[in-house]
Amino acid sequence: MFASLHLHNYRAFFFGAIVSNVGTWMFRVAQDWLVLVILTDRSSSALGLVTALQFLPIPLLAPFAGALADRYSKRTLLAWTQAFSGVNALVLWALVASGRVELWMVYLSATVGGMVVAFDNPARQAFVSEMVPNRLLPNAVGLNATTFNGARLVGPGVAGLIIGAWGVAPAFGINALSFGAVLIALWVMRPDELTPAPRGRGRGAVREGIAYVRGRPDIMLVLFVIFMLGTFGMNFQISNAVMATRAFGKGAEEFGLLGSVMAIGTLAAALIAARRTRPRLRVLLGALAGFAVSSAGLALAPTYTVYAVLLVPTGLFALTVMTSANSTVQLGTDPEFRGRVMALYMAIFMGGTPIGAPVIGWIGDVWGPRWTLWVGAIACGLAFVVATAYVLRERRLPAQVSYTPVDPALTVDGVDEA
DSSP states (O other), rough: OGGGGHHEEEEEHHHHHHHHHHHHHHHHHHHHIIIIIIISSOOOOHHHHHHHHHHHHHHHHHHHHHHHHHHSOOHHHHHHHHHHHHHHHHHHHHHTTOOOOOOOOHHHHHHHHHHHHHHHHHHHHHHHHHHHHHGGGGHHHHHHHHHHHHHHHHHHHHHHHHHHHHHHHHHHHHHHHHHHHHHHHHOOOOOGOOOOOOOSSTTHHHHHHHHHHOHHHHHHHHHHHHIIIIIIIIOOOHHHHHHIIIIIIIOOOHHHHHHHHHHHHHHHHHHHHHHOOOOOOOHHHHHHHHHHHHHHHHOOOSHHHHHHHHHHHHHHHHHHHHHHHHHHHHHHHHHHHHHHHHHHHHHHHHHHHHHOOOOHHHHHTTTTTTHHHHHHHHHHHHHHHHHHHHHOTTTSSOOOOOOOOOOGGGTTTTTTTT
């Protein structure tokens, strides 16, 4: 389960990411509370717009960001994106701490942050394959998810306590400082232990990457699934906020706790993913169906406690879809295209949010908070039906993508442990 942590470079990256992700989750809760309660009168539309602005630059800049990640040092690109993210977070903290923050400033900060993330994501995703050998890539992808979701277990709950006791400003300050952890991790890496992918060409690189994906029906299917999940299903930044405040009448502490409770499921799924030696399409589709069912359960939850409990399986199914999709795409992509393909992957997964978040926010205002969950449940249920029907019709699609053979040391008596 923790095989990749034996490698110095990945170990440094792993622990740096944990610290940074704790800050990120604290920031998310603080930003949501700032917009929903302090700057507006519980407007889910305003919260949806902030969420959209955070993700809008990703699909617009992703093709160029992916080409950049394939052409230049991913380690250097990550150092720049982390530095810019830290400065952006520091400016927002100063505005909040001084009491001068206005809603348009949050919108602007969200847009700038989204632009930086657009360049950070493809480099970060593709950099994993330079830190670990192919046989450990599914393990590293799973462990990457544990850094994000382990931090989610801690960050939202701590943020809720801090907001309740001292207000939102300290949570913003901690997030600004947390970016330094990744910068330190990148600095202490051993360059001779990295295995950089072949550099992509400059001119025509974007068109070449898109043409590569168009010729891969297995990758196209995965991209369809994660688009539906990311656009309509993964809007818990909005759903948890409006359910906690409007459906159940709770405060900042209870709202923050929901994120930590959901992380129990996502962290469990990440640890399970770290044990898999290969991604499987049936696991991805089965988890998508489970997510649709559990999301419907959340929409029907009669009490805050029931809602919180149902977040655990919902998080488990959601993260299983994401880790399976990520591993499938990375292992099935030629190394020289990996930056561009992962940029397209992240653009489709996160780029749907500018479409989905404002719609979900508007639905929450007009139809009520529970419909923010019903939309995701129905959309992901339909995606499961369409994807399954396509696989049954196109039997030439494999159960899993082709990949570098598994190291015999990771199997028991020649049988894949997964």
